[in-house]
Amino acid sequence: MLNPVFRKDMRVLFRNIKVYIGLAVYLFVLLGVTNLILKMININNYNGFNPEYIMIAYLVMFGFQMLTLTFIIPAVTASSISGERERQTLDFLLVTRMSGWDIVVGKLMSSLLLVGLLIVASMPIYAILFYYGGVSVSGFILNTVFLLIYSCFVGSIAVFFSTIIKKTAAATAVSNLFIIGITIGTGIAVLIIVGFYNTLLGAGTLSQSWSRVVGALCIIICSTNPVVCFISVVDSQVGSNVLWTVINDLIETDFSFQYLQVWHFIAVIYIILSVLLLKLSARNILPVKRKKQGKHTG
Amino acid sequence: MLKIEGLVKRYGKFTAVDHLDMEVNKGSIYGFVGPNGAGKTTTMKIMAGLLSADEGSVYIDGMNVSEDIDALKDKIGYMPDFFGVYNDLRVDEYMDFYAGTYYIPYEQRKDIIDNLLELVDLKDKRNFYVDSLSRGMKQRLCLARSLIHDPEILILDEPASGLDPRARVEMKEVLKQLRTLDKTIIISSHILPELAEMCTEIGIINRGRLIDSGSVNEIMRHISKERIIDVKVLEGTENAVKILEQLPEVTDIRENTFDVSFGCNGTDEMLSQVLSKLVSAGVPVISFTEREGNLEDIFMKLTGGEEDA
Ligand SMILES: Nc1ncnc2c1ncn2[C@@H]1O[C@H](COP(=O)(O)OP(=O)(O)OP(=O)(O)O)[C@@H](O)[C@H]1O
Ligand SMILES: [Mg+2]
Numbered sequence: 292m293l294n295p296v297f298r299k300d301m302r303v304l305f306r307n308i309k310v311y312i313g314l315a316v317y318l319f320v321l322l323g324v325t326n327l328i329l330k331m332i333n334i335n336n337y338n339g340f341n342p343e344y345i346m347i348a349y350l351v352m353f354g355f356q357m358l359t360l361t362f363i364i365p366a367v368t369a370s371s372i373s374g375e376r377e378r379q380t381l382d383f384l385l386v387t388r389m390s391g392w393d394i395v396v397g398k399l400m401s402s403l404l405l406v407g408l409l410i411v412a413s414m415p416i417y418a419i420l421f422y423y424g425g426v427s428v429s430g431f432i433l434n435t436v437f438l439l440i441y442s443c444f445v446g447s448i449a450v451f452f453s454t455i456i457k458k459t460a461a462a463t464a465v466s467n468l469f470i471i472g473i474t475i476g477t478g479i480a481v482l483i484i485v486g487f488y489n490t491l492l493g494a495g496t497l498s499q500s501w502s503r504v505v506g507a508l509c510i511i512i513c514s515t516n517p518v519v520c521f522i523s524v525v526d527s528q529v530g531s532n533v534l535w536t537v538i539n540d541l542i543e544t545d546f547s548f549q550y551l552q553v554w555h556f557i558a559v560i561y562i563i564l565s566v567l568l569l570k571l572s573a574r575n576i577l578p579v580k581r582k583k584q585g586k587h588t589g
Numbered sequence: 590m591l592k593i594e595g596l597v598k599r600y601g602k603f604t605a606v607d608h609l610d611m612e613v614n615k616g617s618i619y620g621f622v623g624p625n626g627a628g629k630t631t632t633m634k635i636m637a638g639l640l641s642a643d644e645g646s647v648y649i650d651g652m653n654v655s656e657d658i659d660a661l662k663d664k665i666g667y668m669p670d671f672f673g674v675y676n677d678l679r680v681d682e683y684m685d686f687y688a689g690t691y692y693i694p695y696e697q698r699k700d701i702i703d704n705l706l707e708l709v710d711l712k713d714k715r716n717f718y719v720d721s722l723s724r725g726m727k728q729r730l731c732l733a734r735s736l737i738h739d740p741e742i743l744i745l746d747e748p749a750s751g752l753d754p755r756a757r758v759e760m761k762e763v764l765k766q767l768r769t770l771d772k773t774i775i776i777s778s779h780i781l782p783e784l785a786e787m788c789t790e791i792g793i794i795n796r797g798r799l800i801d802s803g804s805v806n807e808i809m810r811h812i813s814k815e816r817i818i819d820v821k822v823l824e825g826t827e828n829a830v831k832i833l834e835q836l837p838e839v840t841d842i843r844e845n846t847f848d849v850s851f852g853c854n855g856t857d858e859m860l861s862q863v864l865s866k867l868v869s870a871g872v873p874v875i876s877f878t879e880r881e882g883n884l885e886d887i888f889m890k891l892t893g894g895e896e897d898a
Contacts, residue, residue: 293689382667386638387691388692
């Protein structure tokens, strides 16, 4: 049976005129951005086309879409639980047979539906790029799957804050700040780790053989960083190795994943973190915390 | 069916529910009465598994609500005192959504929803948007919604609050019909007479404690230990008052043109002595009758008495 919360939200979503207006505006902006890029790289002045430039246009569009989704998703998702609370419909939901998990997953699915709509609606614009060539459809499909996983992560963050912050506006703001926080925070964390490592290395406390561990640690930490996430997509599309080059430069080693691309790794991390966030959210909305036997208050 | 033992709920230092004990028998319609802030909503939320208690337990069919709430969700129907609705849904979609939250198979939903909308008299509104309904209709819709999974026990928190007299009557009609559904119903109100005619049992809560419970008649009998007597006289009520004022067992004397009323906290023997004293003092008594306990009076007495304490 389809998740009832998702089914209901879907019904409401397609009935909401604002969704269609928003969709139109979004497409319009995306089209403008694409047009601008194509103009900037002066596509018509070439004899034929330059596939490299098309790739750049594609990646800029993809990045633009990632960036906009990073802010759109919290805006539509942070109300998921707090909105029910504000509307005084949450109690009615909590007494039903739906588990906390079903409720938060239904809410996340609802916001992913909107993301899906935005992606599908932007397909025609991507089609222009496919028309010029230079971007593979299979690559695009993989990127889209990745974008959905990324949206899942951002959405889970917003759902999570929606369960602990009562006011929707505050939950939205905190979700956005949190994402900006991990963008800056993980960057700083990596620099600190690298600095620390290099100092210890210089002092002779650590040997060079630790460089791989530090490299792994860095990539784990920055895997939650949206900018790194975007770079991993660029790397996979262009066949470059920006991430490893930067990290290996910083710690002077030659660490890399042998069998998997960075964005695969990031996707796995995002899925794990999303599940964890949703589990926590499901716990948060439980009105009565299940007491362990033998633990009494008083 | 439902049993509450030593229930305590505190908000900070304030004790909203204070060692409450209560029992509701299967099939009864239990009126849960108390003034504003008595702790009705708090108690009912704990019953419905929406709030955790600090001490004590609520048992439904022998199962502890705080431990077995998942097993009990099918049995409990709950209607909160304040609630919202989803605006962009039609009445039948609204019901369908909640049918979904109880995982009722799609093919069974139409009949269930039809019957419930019929019950709450909203059948001709099924294609209306929920936010276009009047307050009374919304409240009836929510009642229907709390019945969607055919619960055994129904917890209704002030279902008629905030309604105009006409909508109240309509709601009452629906509630009366619920009696035919053979469910255990707990219904709260801060107005006793509103519940008296439809309930089989009544519990009175004040300051988080159950101060009385039983059938409507039983409660009246408990109260009528403090009896109110109306005395009609041919003439000279002042004389009667003068005599009554001398008697220690008599309280609360009120004088009207042709009658006097007083309260007496005593036995039948004492009352007959009061009467003979009046007569022997030459007061022309026409009638000397004990007043039928007025429920509102009783209630004011029961809850108001502790206000000064
Ligand atoms: N979340 C809360 N935080 C602090 N105090 C609360 C909270 N909820 C209720 N109270 C207090 O607990 C007491 C009992 O409240 P409750 O809502 O259970 O009363 P009630 O009998 O339902 O009253 P009413 O007839 O007004 O609905 C009140 O004094 C109220 O102020
Ligand atoms: Mg209340």
